[in-house]
Amino acid sequence: MKDVYIKGVGMSRFGKREESLVEIMAEAATRAIEDSGRKHFDAVYVGAMNPEDFVGESNISSAVVDYLGLVPVPTTRVETASSSGAAAFDEAIYAVASGYFDSILVIAGEKMSMVSTSVATKILSEVIDHEERRYGLTMPALAALVTRAYMNRYKLKHKDLALVSVKNHLNALKNPYAHFHKEITVEDVLNSKVVADPLRLYDCSPLSDGAASIVLTSEKTKIKVRGLGHGSDYVALSSRKSITSLKSTTVAAEKAFKVAGLMPQHISFAEIHDAFTPFEIIGSEDIGFFPPGKGWIPLVEGRTGIDGDFPINPSGGLKARGHPVGASGLAQLVEAVWQLRGEAGERQIKREPRYALTQSVGGLASNNVVIILERVSL
């Protein structure tokens, strides 16, 4: 199995965009291509969750390759709901590791702003189990059940949970690509309108447009793909043994650590899928950074801020960088690369990070991906 390295990264600005999905993807890809210094690619992988419904576009991988002038290169779209960007990265790793391809351009994006919030909620709810959908459950409603269960079981107060959002908004202030550049307070979170009790508006990531892109090669660079893992879970929340832990993350993280030959304590910082604020906390526990039920304590203590001993979501996370669903998993990796290279500008983690971990949640955690990157010496 060949080692796989990251040769270039790029992102589009996240937020509400006037451009088409293909144009946004091309914006990110053009930056990654420029950053890589490469002109030729053996294949293009495209991560997107649901361009069919969000923008009425099928065959998106062909459209992107055509727009970028990369015809006749092979191109493939990869989809695992909201972890599609990370899953596309996984497939590109296998393809390079196998020796079939030497350099691959990965692009992931979504454009969600063409539909109304209620239509977007309906589109996103297509990932949910049929029975649960029939009872009227939506993604925020399911996340609210998880939140309520966690808060009750582990005595988490909403004012402490709100700190996820406060921290991530603060980080995004320093991220020029972020959807939001707005500092918020705990009171802002608690006073924002109820989406699905107990989740309030500022507990939920926004509907965003945006794309990220990464060039992978077998050529040695400063950033090595050290480990990856991927796990699934029952689609229905009602089928699971526990809802205060997401098994697909545990499975994915255990595999990623095994492949990497590392332990959670080796990791310098993480990008965790905070589509809803409690998911950052639960994710950090499922990965093994903190014990079950204790993930919110380091948050309250300020340890997960950019200047803390274990930064989580220095990018601003899905909450504040934004969450164009198919893009998020790859955007996490772009941030990880910038931090590892020391190129994160004002939000740079100070203590020269060596290992970065990203965790991306597909659907209501039915299909999760964990990836570990390493800064190596050349």
Add this chain to the structure above:
Amino acid sequence: MKDVYIKGVGMSRFGKREESLVEIMAEAATRAIEDSGRKHFDAVYVGAMNPEDFVGESNISSAVVDYLGLVPVPTTRVETASSSGAAAFDEAIYAVASGYFDSILVIAGEKMSMVSTSVATKILSEVIDHEERRYGLTMPALAALVTRAYMNRYKLKHKDLALVSVKNHLNALKNPYAHFHKEITVEDVLNSKVVADPLRLYDCSPLSDGAASIVLTSEKTKIKVRGLGHGSDYVALSSRKSITSLKSTTVAAEKAFKVAGLMPQHISFAEIHDAFTPFEIIGSEDIGFFPPGKGWIPLVEGRTGIDGDFPINPSGGLKARGHPVGASGLAQLVEAVWQLRGEAGERQIKREPRYALTQSVGGLASNNVVIILERVSL
């Protein structure tokens, strides 16, 4: 790079089905699992073109793995329009060849019968270039342009073209999984209603429900994956230099032959993407089986029938086995395996085939996949 083998295959019956897409996929998968003798899989790859629009289902790979009781195995959906089944197979090959996974279950399917023909036409047209779509072009309309150009350029008469459909319907009579079991004549084709002039109803593959499934492993079996290639083309037909040849097939076939170390004359038989009758002929030329403009002559001479010297679409092809879009690329491979193993029953090719080639077209040939399988000695 590890060698990759096929350990098991299975299909659902194609046609109009009452069951859900997930149930149809599970039907095919259960047969492939049984045929493989395996119970454990490292990953599940799902090929589907557009379950979002056809059945209102997103996150299909999670749903299938859940239904099959394979949680928490990693699962990924792969999409390249109508070649999605072949593209999912490709991704599984890379993953096994890389050493990351040892055995993978690939499932590909589509359920198209829940929507009306006019809605299906609209959904399928989402693969077309925006400008061409704006002018009202649909898939049959684009295929009609290709057909007209080919007929004019190479003096092909419709009565000869119709033989593709006649042959494939005859083959499907002997295929218990086929959508159609109905012998037709040249007159039936010529007298069927116009879909998009010059294409008539019997020149077009049907809207079908169905699924296919294959188990891949690194363990040596009788069927080896010998070569694969994948190529893209401009989405807009108007951007292409020629429309009587499909460049994405040429690129994919050249790569597949190079990987395999083989030439077109080594191949014993082929499954070619005959979504529209002229595509079987054009595909056979682009792969290199016959010279440009001459692919219809062996058809007229009966050489591409099951008992001919170079059988094409012994399964009945997309025309008569049916064309559940995401499934077709994988269904071609299932047929190839059955023929190579000598298990194709009444439609078995007599002269002990050694090499099989499949060609799958994504969109209007913007994203094509070619795969070569070999029967090896154990």
